[in-house]
Amino acid sequence: MSLPTDFALAVENLTVSFDGFKAVDSVSLYVDPGELRVVIGPNGAGKTTLLDLICGKTRPSGGSIQFKNQELVGMAEQKIVRSGVGRKFQTPSVYPKLSVFENLEVSVPKGRGVWGALFFSCNQEVRQRILEIARDIFLEDELETEAELLSHGQKQWLEIGMLLIADPELILLDEPVAGMSVNERGQTAELLKRIAKGRSVVVIEHDMNFVRQIADRVTVMHQGKVLAEGSMDKVESDPKVIEVYLGH
Amino acid sequence: MKSFIYNKALGGKSGTIGLAVLAVILLLVFPLAMDNFRLNLVGKYLSLAFVAIGLVLCWGYGGILSLGQGMFWGLGGYCLAAFLKLEAARNIAAEAGSDQINALTTVGLPDFMDWNQITELPWFWYPFKSLPLTLILVFLVPTVLAYIIGTAMFKRRVSGVYFAIITQALCWTMELLFVTRQGWTGGINGITDLRTLLGWDIQDPGNQRILYFVTSLLLLGCVVLGRLILGSKLGKLLVAMRDTEGRVRFSGYDVANFKTFIFCVAAAMSALGGAMYVLNVGFMSPKLVTIEPSIYMVIFCAVGGRMSLLGAVYGTLAVSFGRTYFSESFPDLWLFLMGGVFILVTMVFPLGLAGMVDRLTGLVASKASAATDAPGLETPVSEPVSPPPA
Numbered sequence: 001m002s003l004p005t006d007f008a009l010a011v012e013n014l015t016v017s018f019d020g021f022k023a024v025d026s027v028s029l030y031v032d033p034g035e036l037r038v039v040i041g042p043n044g045a046g047k048t049t050l051l052d053l054i055c056g057k058t059r060p061s062g063g064s065i066q067f068k069n070q071e072l073v074g075m076a077e078q079k080i081v082r083s084g085v086g087r088k089f090q091t092p093s094v095y096p097k098l099s100v101f102e103n104l105e106v107s108v109p110k111g112r113g114v115w116g117a118l119f120f121s122c123n124q125e126v127r128q129r130i131l132e133i134a135r136d137i138f139l140e141d142e143l144e145t146e147a148e149l150l151s152h153g154q155k156q157w158l159e160i161g162m163l164l165i166a167d168p169e170l171i172l173l174d175e176p177v178a179g180m181s182v183n184e185r186g187q188t189a190e191l192l193k194r195i196a197k198g199r200s201v202v203v204i205e206h207d208m209n210f211v212r213q214i215a216d217r218v219t220v221m222h223q224g225k226v227l228a229e230g231s232m233d234k235v236e237s238d239p240k241v242i243e244v245y246l247g248h
Numbered sequence: 249m250k251s252f253i254y255n256k257a258l259g260g261k262s263g264t265i266g267l268a269v270l271a272v273i274l275l276l277v278f279p280l281a282m283d284n285f286r287l288n289l290v291g292k293y294l295s296l297a298f299v300a301i302g303l304v305l306c307w308g309y310g311g312i313l314s315l316g317q318g319m320f321w322g323l324g325g326y327c328l329a330a331f332l333k334l335e336a337a338r339n340i341a342a343e344a345g346s347d348q349i350n351a352l353t354t355v356g357l358p359d360f361m362d363w364n365q366i367t368e369l370p371w372f373w374y375p376f377k378s379l380p381l382t383l384i385l386v387f388l389v390p391t392v393l394a395y396i397i398g399t400a401m402f403k404r405r406v407s408g409v410y411f412a413i414i415t416q417a418l419c420w421t422m423e424l425l426f427v428t429r430q431g432w433t434g435g436i437n438g439i440t441d442l443r444t445l446l447g448w449d450i451q452d453p454g455n456q457r458i459l460y461f462v463t464s465l466l467l468l469g470c471v472v473l474g475r476l477i478l479g480s481k482l483g484k485l486l487v488a489m490r491d492t493e494g495r496v497r498f499s500g501y502d503v504a505n506f507k508t509f510i511f512c513v514a515a516a517m518s519a520l521g522g523a524m525y526v527l528n529v530g531f532m533s534p535k536l537v538t539i540e541p542s543i544y545m546v547i548f549c550a551v552g553g554r555m556s557l558l559g560a561v562y563g564t565l566a567v568s569f570g571r572t573y574f575s576e577s578f579p580d581l582w583l584f585l586m587g588g589v590f591i592l593v594t595m596v597f598p599l600g601l602a603g604m605v606d607r608l609t610g611l612v613a614s615k616a617s618a619a620t621d622a623p624g625l626e627t628p629v630s631e632p633v634s635p636p637p638a
Contacts, residue, residue, distance in 0.1 A: 055498060081500035093495040095488040106484050107499050114509045117501075120481040162499065 004069045008033040008200040009054070009170055014063035016053060023049040025224035026063070031170075036196040038203045038211045041221035042245050047204045048090060050221070051172045054202075055087040056080045067170060082112070086168035090175050090204075092155035096148035100139050100158060103147050104130045107162040129165065136194070137161035138187060152179040157188070164195060171195065173203045177210055189213040208246075220245060259475050266558050267471065274464040284453040291460040291528040293568040294467055296321075296541075298521025300548040300560035301470050302514030307546070308554030309478060310510045311490030312407070316415030317518050317545050319422045320390035322537030324519025326426070326433070327386045329532035330376035332442040332450075333358045333434075339444065358439070364431030373432075379446065386523045387516050394515030398508030405504075407493075416539055423538035438533030442526065450527055463524045467561065470517050474557045477513065486510060518545075551593050553602025562601050 009031040016024045024046040031037050039047050052058040054065055056077040065072040072080050081087075095103050108129070111120030134140045137157040142150065147158060156176055163171055176192070177185045185207065192201065192214050205211050211218065211232065218235045220228040222245065228238045235241055258264040278290055299317045306312045334356075341356045357369060375381040397418065401411055426433045434440070442450065449455055477483055489496045489503055497503050526532050535541075544567070552563020570589060574582035597604050 057494075057498075076502070077497050078500050078502050081498055087498050089494070089498075093492045095484075095495065096491050097487050098484055102484050103488075106481065106488050106496075109500060111481055112500050112502075114482065114505050117482040117485055117506070118477070118480050122481070159495075162495075166500065 005030075005066070006033070007031060007066070008035070008068060009202070010064075010066040011050075011054070012064050012066075014050070014053060014060055014065060016049060016058060016060045022224050024053060024060075027221070027224070027226055029219060029226065029229075031200050031202060033169075033200055034196070034198065036192065036201045036203065036214055036216045037219060038205055038215040038217075039219045039221060040205060040208075040211060040245065041227070044223075045221040046224040047221055048174055049224075051087060051174055051202070051204065055085055055172060057087075078112075081166070081168075082109075084169040085172065086163035086166060086170070087172045088156075088159050088163055088174060088176060090178070092152065092159050094147040094150075094155050094158050094162070097146065099144050099146055100134065100150070101130060101143040103158055104133055104161055104165055107165050109166040133161045133165045136164065137191065153177075153181065153184040153188075156180065157191070160191065160195070169199050171199060171201045173201065175204055175206065177205065177207055185210055258472070259479070263475065267468065270471075270558055270561060271464075271468055274468070275461065279457065279460070284456060287460050288456050288528060289572070290565070291456070291463050292525060293565055294460075294463045294561070295521045295525035295528055296545060296548065296568065297467055297561045297564035298470055298524070299514075299518040299545040300552060300564045301467070301474055301557055302517040303546060303549040304552075304554055304557050304560045305474055305477065305486075305517075306510045306514040307549060308556075309483065309486040309490065310507060311486075312507055312511060313409075313412045313546070314415040314511070314514070314542075315412045315539070315546060316417075316419035316422075316542050317514065318537050318539070318542035319415070319419045320394060320515035320518040321522040321525070321541075321545070322422065322426075322532070322534070323390040323393065323522065324386045325522030325526045325532045325536065326439065327376065327382060327389055327519075328523040329439040329442060329526045330373060331379060331382040332445060332526065333439050334373070334376055335445070336441060336443055358434070359441075360434040360437065360439075361431055364435075366431040370432055386519055390515045390519040390522075391512050394512045395508060398511040399504070402504035402507040402511075416542070419537070419539055419542050423534050426534035426537060433534070436534060438531055438535070440531040440533075442530045442532075445527065451530055456528070459524075459527050463528065466520060466524065470520070471557045471561070473517075477510075478557075482506065482509070547590060551590070551600050553600030553604075555599060556602030559600055559602030559605075566601065 007030045009029070011027060011029040014024055014027045014029075015022060027046070027050060029037075029050075039050065041047055049058060053060050054072065056072065056075060060073055063073070067080075067083065067085060070083060072083075072085070075083075095106065098106065105122055105126070108126055110126070111117045131140065131143075134143055137160055139150075139154060139157060139161065142154065147155065150158060156179070160173070160176060173192075177188050180188060189210060192203070195201065203214065215232055217230060218232050219226055220235055220238075220241050227244065228235050228241050236246065258267060274294070279287060282290065299321050303314070303317060306314065337356055337358050357366070361369070375385055397415070401407075401414065406414065426438075427436050429435070444450060450459065478486075485496060485501065485506055489506060493503055522532075525536070548564040548567050549560050550563070551567050552561065553559030567586075571582070571586060574585045578585060593600060599606070
């Protein structure tokens with residue numbers, strides 16, 4: 001039994017192996033409440049797998065994941081979500097045949113049971129909340145648009161919005177600005193800073209300029225292990241990091 | 249409240265018109281235009297449309313393709329047939345008195361049991377002595393079976409083609425069970441010679457007309473129920489699950505529960521159809537429970553348009569009429585002709601009859617607007633893109 005801590009997320013000695021290949025190898029990571037952590041690293045470093053482990057998509061072979069002192073390992077995905085962890089996937093996953101409004105409505109954290117969903121009423125309060133989120137994610141003019149018609153960047157925003165509407169305490173974002181224009185990246189950086197208030201965020205990202213804009217602290221992963229951790233300046237000047245990732 | 253009924257249950261303006269058209273066809277046009285024999289035939293077809301409506305919900309919207317809906321349809325039918333059979337046996341006993349020779353059977357026992365040396369009513373036949381209990385069991389037995397299958401499969405995340413194959417296998421098992429347990433089920437002959445429901449003659453032509461109307465009204469009721477489900481948040485979740493299941497799971501929903509629910513709803517609707525079938529034709533046979541009719545039911549749904557509740561009804565009628573017409577006119581070729589129609593539908597109209605109608609009304613609307621609007625302004629007609637079947 002580990003002692004209670006102040007961390008929002010405490011990952012300890014987390015390991016997963018696929019047929020003997022250790023995609024994540026004794027990783028430990030501690031995220032404070034309100035912190036915005038960025039995880040960087042070359043392809044195949046195990047970044048996405050790390051997020052998969054935290055949100056329950058993949059079962060670890062060993063180690064522990066504590067969210068607000070609650071063990072997540074072994075919990076069903078939907079229970080992890082309900083305890084306050086939101087996950088955005090690398091390729092934007094929204095509901096293509098539903099409108100932006102409906103995408104958000106379906107993500108409202110009420111009526112999550114079968115009967116609850118059947119008798120869920122989209123009342124004024126819910127509507128208000130959806131409009132509020134839509135404004136946050138720059139989609140208030142697209143409410144009636146079918147999600148499959150949105151641009152790639154807008155889909156990324158929509159998925160972030162779908163997380164936000166559930167008001168999670170920990171958000172896991174996998175490459176949120178992939179496929180976005182420079183302009184959209186700027187807007188997204190603003191958005192992330194805004195949503196990071198009062199909750200912890202873990203972001204995987206490759207765009208170093210973007211990382212510099214948003215990160216409180218940076219964790220560098222390489223071959224399933226944590227290579228370095230600290231502020232952006234510290235990490236950037238780390239010779240090991242330069243060697244494997246940033247290049248000379 | 250009024251607007252709730254209008255928007256949700258009737259589906260707004262276009263939905264209300266569609267429902268009204270179908271109601272007029274079923275309740276006015278057919279009864280006026282057809283003789284008793286044909287109308288009874290339509291009643292028989294319509295009892296299959298219940299299954300097609302269920303498939304629109306669970307396959308079209310939920311993405312769960314079941315090739316074994318005949319199983320639920322059949323169970324519903326068998327439950328009601330059991331009640332009618334016991335009544336028939338009681339009637340025979342009443343007419344013959346206590347004379348076993350006259351009754352040709354053990355008194356009060358269904359004839360097929362007697363033929364199979366069963367001298368006492370099996371315990372699971374007892375509930376079918378009471379009509380209220382039977383009516384409950386008509387829904388309960390298939391729904392509980394669907395719940396068990398659904399929970400077992402969906403919790404383990406069995407989906408797509410694997411699920412389809414398993415339902416088909418179960419369906420076949422069910423037929424075997426009904427055929428081999430002759431003494432309990434009537435075997436390959438099924439349960440036949442059903443004449444009265446609480447003394448009311450179901451073979452009488454006038455009463456068959458009444459049964460036709462009851463079937464039609466219940467079918468329209470199922471359409472409205474389907475609309476209510478699809479109009480709720482659960483309906484949107486079904487579409488969401490079909491296209492992006494992972495996202496739904498990571499929005500805090502237990503996906504398996506929702507799949508099981510819609511599968512149960514489809515099963516219950518099928519069961520109602522099975523029961524209406526028995527009333528319309530007066531018998532139940534294991535040949536109706538098995539794979540072939542189950543696949544026909546999927547075809548009804550595909551031809552009608554798997555995203556359209558009303559389309560399912562038209563699809564059932566069109567294919568069934570086509571089947572009757574082709575087999576009467578081209579006895580040697582009719583299977584090939586039916587096959588050709590199905591290939592044509594899947595290739596040309598992936599969204600079925602409903603998709604065709606949408607396209608036509610879309611074209612008419614765009615022509616009308618092109619005539620009034622500035623020329624050269626193109627109205628985008630969205631191409632029907634068929635969602636993946638699983």
